[in-house]
Amino acid sequence: MYKVGITGGIGSGKTTVCKIFEVLGVPVYYADVEAKKLYDNDYELKDLIIHHFGKEVYSNNKFDRLRMREIIYNNDDKLALLNSLVHPRVILHANEWMKQQTHSYAIKEAALMIESGSSKELDKLILVSCPVDIRIERVSSRDLLAPEEVMVRIEKQLPEEIMREHADFEIVNDESLLLIPQVEAIHSQLLMLANQQRQQH
Numbered sequence: 217m218y219k220v221g222i223t224g225g226i227g228s229g230k231t232t233v234c235k236i237f238e239v240l241g242v243p244v245y246y247a248d249v250e251a252k253k254l255y256d257n258d259y260e261l262k263d264l265i266i267h268h269f270g271k272e273v274y275s276n277n278k279f280d281r282l283r284m285r286e287i288i289y290n291n292d293d294k295l296a297l298l299n300s301l302v303h304p305r306v307i308l309h310a311n312e313w314m315k316q317q318t319h320s321y322a323i324k325e326a327a328l329m330i331e332s333g334s335s336k337e338l339d340k341l342i343l344v345s346c347p348v349d350i351r352i353e354r355v356s357s358r359d360l361l362a363p364e365e366v367m368v369r370i371e372k373q374l375p376e377e378i379m380r381e382h383a384d385f386e387i388v389n390d391e392s393l394l395l396i397p398q399v400e401a402i403h404s405q406l407l408m409l410a411n412q413q414r415q416q417h
């Protein structure tokens with residue numbers, strides 16, 4: 217399976233771009249959505265989390281997101297610890313999912329693709345880029361957050377310039393360029409690359 221990643225900062229438009237790829241028939245793995253399910257369904261992960269954070273982060277056998285949010289709020293070490301437990305499990309789960317796909321290529325969408333090391337397992341990486349001021353506006357209206365709070369989240373992520381160094385393709389989502397033609401152009405190239413890879417094997 218030819219594996220493609222889509223990354224970008226918060227509010228850059230990763231999900232929006234992935235929806236267009238889905239319309240073109242490409243299967244997409246949304247890492248955040250799947251990670252949320254793994255907190256409850258992956259027993260190995262659950263044991264690790266309880267070992268490091270205590271039983272109280274699960275109530276009635278369900279992961280207590282609010283409790284965890286209180287623990288990691290303003291505590292970067294605890295956040296890093298949580299990520300170090302969750303990321304390897306999501307990488308494994310995504311790899312299993314990738315193996316089951318039958319389209320010529322499949323996409324994994326994740327905000328922390330480069331930080332988690334999972335971009336190394338991909339054949340190509342697409343960056344969705346957008347200036348910070350537009351991202352603040354989008355996320356504060358989508359999630360009803362103060363712009364300052366959005367900025368705090370943005371500052372916890374890798375800067376766009378660093379993500380760009382790792383990316384093979386870039387989709388500019390600053391509302392001045394149309395998204396669909398950009399996605400279509402990359403889709404054609406990916407189909408070609410995936411076919412070339414298949415012929416070599």
Ligand code: ATP
Pocket residue numbers: 224225226227228229230231232233327354355358389390391395
């Ligand atoms: P997150 O990292 O928070 O998951 P994301 O990168 O997946 O965000 P989206 O959820 O796709 O970003 O987009 C953020 C918000 O901006 C959404 O409300 C979306 O509808 C809006 N948005 C994205 N792209 C555009 C665009 N080109 N024009 C107008 N609104 C947009």
